[in-house]
Amino acid sequence: MNKEDASRILSMIDDAYIDEAAEGLPAQAGKARPRAFRRGAAAALAAALALVCSAALVFAGETKQYNTAAAFFAENGLSTAGLSRAEVKAVYRDITEKRFSYGKTAQVILRSVPGAEIPQAEPTPEEIASLWEEIVPQDPIERNGVTIDVDERYVYDRKKGFDVFDKSVVTCSRDGEVLWRAEFSDFYIEDYTFSEDGTLLWGRNEILSSNEIWYGWIAFADRTGTVKWQRRLEHGFDDEYICAALRNEDGVWAVISRGDYCYLCLSCYDPDGNELSFRKTKVGDLGIRKAARLGDGYIVQLFDLDKRTFLYKVDREGRVTDSFTYEADDCDYYITDLAQFGDSVYLSAYAVPKQDGSGEREWELSDVVESIFRRENVGDEDWNIPSEELTPLVRANYTAVLLRCDPESGTPDVFWSVNGSLGGKLSADGERLEWDVESVTSTFFSPYTSSFTVGGVSKVYRYTFDAEGRLTGQTDTGETVEFRR
Numbered sequence: 001m002n003k004e005d006a007s008r009i010l011s012m013i014d015d016a017y018i019d020e021a022a023e024g025l026p027a028q029a030g031k032a033r034p035r036a037f038r039r040g041a042a043a044a045l046a047a048a049l050a051l052v053c054s055a056a057l058v059f060a061g062e063t064k065q066y067n068t069a070a071a072f073f074a075e076n077g078l079s080t081a082g083l084s085r086a087e088v089k090a091v092y093r094d095i096t097e098k099r100f101s102y103g104k105t106a107q108v109i110l111r112s113v114p115g116a117e118i119p120q121a122e123p124t125p126e127e128i129a130s131l132w133e134e135i136v137p138q139d140p141i142e143r144n145g146v147t148i149d150v151d152e153r154y155v156y157d158r159k160k161g162f163d164v165f166d167k168s169v170v171t172c173s174r175d176g177e178v179l180w181r182a183e184f185s186d187f188y189i190e191d192y193t194f195s196e197d198g199t200l201l202w203g204r205n206e207i208l209s210s211n212e213i214w215y216g217w218i219a220f221a222d223r224t225g226t227v228k229w230q231r232r233l234e235h236g237f238d239d240e241y242i243c244a245a246l247r248n249e250d251g252v253w254a255v256i257s258r259g260d261y262c263y264l265c266l267s268c269y270d271p272d273g274n275e276l277s278f279r280k281t282k283v284g285d286l287g288i289r290k291a292a293r294l295g296d297g298y299i300v301q302l303f304d305l306d307k308r309t310f311l312y313k314v315d316r317e318g319r320v321t322d323s324f325t326y327e328a329d330d331c332d333y334y335i336t337d338l339a340q341f342g343d344s345v346y347l348s349a350y351a352v353p354k355q356d357g358s359g360e361r362e363w364e365l366s367d368v369v370e371s372i373f374r375r376e377n378v379g380d381e382d383w384n385i386p387s388e389e390l391t392p393l394v395r396a397n398y399t400a401v402l403l404r405c406d407p408e409s410g411t412p413d414v415f416w417s418v419n420g421s422l423g424g425k426l427s428a429d430g431e432r433l434e435w436d437v438e439s440v441t442s443t444f445f446s447p448y449t450s451s452f453t454v455g456g457v458s459k460v461y462r463y464t465f466d467a468e469g470r471l472t473g474q475t476d477t478g479e480t481v482e483f484r485r
Contacts, residue, residue, distance in 0.1 A: 262282055344413075402423060442457045451484065
């Protein structure tokens with residue numbers, strides 16, 4: 001189905017059909033699409049289903065003859081591949097009668113959603129051997145060629161008898177050229193947002209006793225590294241940390257933070273650092289990870305202890321206006337980053353098959369680890385599983401996914417996927433989007449380690465997309481990151 005067909009079908013949609021389609025949609029994908037997406041209260045793919053299903057009403061008749069059903073498939077860009085004659089007619093009736101309950105219907109519809117699997121070579125034995133013992137360094141923070149390198153320095157305090165924080169020395173570079181250096185003694189630097197006018201950095205103060213307060217801090221350095229202002233966030237919390245800072249088109253900085261482990265906060269600052277507004281919304285025991293501008297407001301990523309992700313839409317005044325999530329019957333999705341690019345929101349994620357839950361720990365690699373435990377002739381003392389045996393099992397468990405979503409509804413309209421990988425960082429400017437994909441290359445089994453059970457190393461590939469959302473390039477960055485689960 002081409003774009004013109006999709007636009008024509010879209011114009012035929014009645015809202016009532018979308019509501020009907022949202023009920024009982026089986027989340028099952030064909031081979032061309034690795035997973036099916038479902039949006040919280042209004043299923044994401046129910047909209048995609050309705051695009052084609054509503055169009056069916058234009059062409060549908062009451063005949064049960066196969067040639068009529070086949071003509072309907074051809075007219076709507078639907079594939080009959082893998083279907084028997086009876087199944088083709090059953091899907092045809094299911095759509096035209098607006099039941100949307102037949103199991104094969106979702107499989108047929110999902111094949112019409114634009115998407116692409118990006119091929120990526122399996123790691124070679126030489127790569128596995130070279131990365132097996134590799135220690136992954138902590139890289140500086142880098143986005144779009146701009147790198148912030150933070151050197152935390154400590155001094156010995158004789159009264160306390162231990163080292164205490166002295167200052168952070170920040171070096172800002174672009175494409176390897178040092179732009180400026182600056183020192184900050186009031187707070188740790190945790191992250192930053194770069195703009196052509198300067199850089200907003202944020203972090204928190206050091207806590208030396210249990211009755212002190214964790215304050216969030218922000219500071220603005222101009223293009224020469226001169227610190228123009230810095231502010232401590234004082235909103236009545238015992239603990240507040242900053243999750244993201246976004247620069248609006250009018251120069252106002254929107255700072256998104258979490259207060260006392262249960263509040264989603266938005267505070268806005270003018271270009272001189274004066275606080276313009278503050279609003280808090282109680283969201284419960286949800287962490288806050290990422291945020292991006294979305295139209296005249298923002299989209300914020302929250303997560304629970306099970307790493308399930310919830311996306312909240314927040315307006316310029318800090319009011320939560322909507323929330324949604326992505327689910328599927330056959331897999332779990334873990335969103336790792338998000339970014340606005342053009343008129344759309346892009347989500348970097350990875351998909352993991354639903355685990356059977358038979359083990360004591362229901363987590364991403366439950367089934368892989370359970371299969372190891374069930375192997376014959378293996379005792380507790382012998383867990384030296386070679387990487388060439390373990391790595392294919394781990395790679396088969398992960399699929400990196402990039403979703404392009406409508407900014408209003410959150411409905412995915414295009415996706416890209418990479419097998420054996422995890423979705424990583426997103427970085428966007430006005431001309432291109434960069435998507436980092438972490439390809440699992442080497443692994444080792446460590447069942448007695450408290451912080452992880454499977455460790456390893458992943459190679460980072462970077463995919464670039466143009467302003468039209470077309471894939472324009474793939475690069476092996478030469479970088480590696482730790483894999484710990």
